[in-house]
Amino acid sequence: MDRYGRLHRVAASQAGVWTRDQARACGFADSRIDRLVAGGAWVRWFDGPVLTAAGTPASWEVTLTAACLRVGEDAVVARRSAARLWRLPDFDAGEAIELVVPRGHTPDIAGITVRRTTWLEDHEVVRFGHHRVTSVTRTLHDLAGVTDDRTLLLAAAEGYRLGRTDPLRLIASVHARPRLPGNPRVRRVLEQLDDRFRRTRAVSEIVGIVVLDDLGVTGYRVNVRLELTSGRRVEVDVLLDGRGVLEINGERYHGDVLRRRADRQRRAELEADGYEVAELWVHELTDRARVREVVDDLRARVAARTGAVVLRVPDVTVSTSTTGST
Secondary structure (H helix, E strand, O other): OOHHHHHHHHHHOOOOEEEHHHHHHOOOOHHHHHHHHHOOOEEEEOOOOEEEEOOOOOOHHHHHHHHHHHHOOOOEEOHHHHHHHOOOOOOOOOOOOEEEEEOOOOOOOOOOEEEEEOOOOHHHEEEEOOEEEEOHHHHHHHHOOOOOHHHHHHHHHHHHHHOOOOHHHHHHHHHHOOOOOOHHHHHHHHHHHHHOOOOOOOHHHHHHHHHHHHOOOOOEEEEEEEEOOOOOEEEEEEEEOOOEEEEEEOHHHHOOHHHHHHHHHHHHHHHHOOOEEEEEEHHHOOOHHHHHHHHHHHHHHHHHHHOOOEEEOOOOEEEOOOOOOO
């Protein structure tokens, strides 16, 4: 394999980015590297020894990788950048690059926010592809100082769904750093998850409830037991306006073929008893327009069945039916 082939292999594992040292290791002399940069075949990033091929899209992933390589091997993706990497809700549009490094190394590089940290335990840094990133628990703790309660609650619920954190790990993080300003917010989120959502059976339901509240949806109850005319008792995730059943499905459980067959049978029984049924998959919950569309359609079908008048508002649909639950 020639030097270009060796470099291609390195770049392919790093979102198309490489360093000058890596190019040297692949067989490129400094003079050759300088000519490639001067001729525009290779492009420098952050005024440093980080390079990509000309025409490489300046995506967020490429920019993040270039930033990490520019700062050095002790760079750890953190805060909003870590939240975006973990795909936590409401952090998918931020372009800022935020990294943390150990005390004593805080480079000043335009376009990269680099913070020092005096306390970053080994278990708080994990591998995510070719990145070193703060764990979801540490990320949530860091976000507590820079975001609001609802955003943090939704992010924590998604962290639970991913299996990357839980209340015990979060409270342990709070106790480990008792003086951090974000601690009260983390405690409030923990209290809400423990109290308000105590009847939920899955994290997907927690995420769904947060999104419904965020959109201003009212007139619903959670985990309602219904007794069908067949004598069978079923529990539905959300009962909307008394006759609308909204099921919030997680792929881990409801993606199974046998489970889906059982879900279809249950839906048929509910519809035969006069209920309107809709489903939302947990991956759809980050799309607020999709959630509104499903809720509006469900309420319209309930209204058509019961003869209620439906009043539409910008974000949700509110029924004037007296059969709606509170």
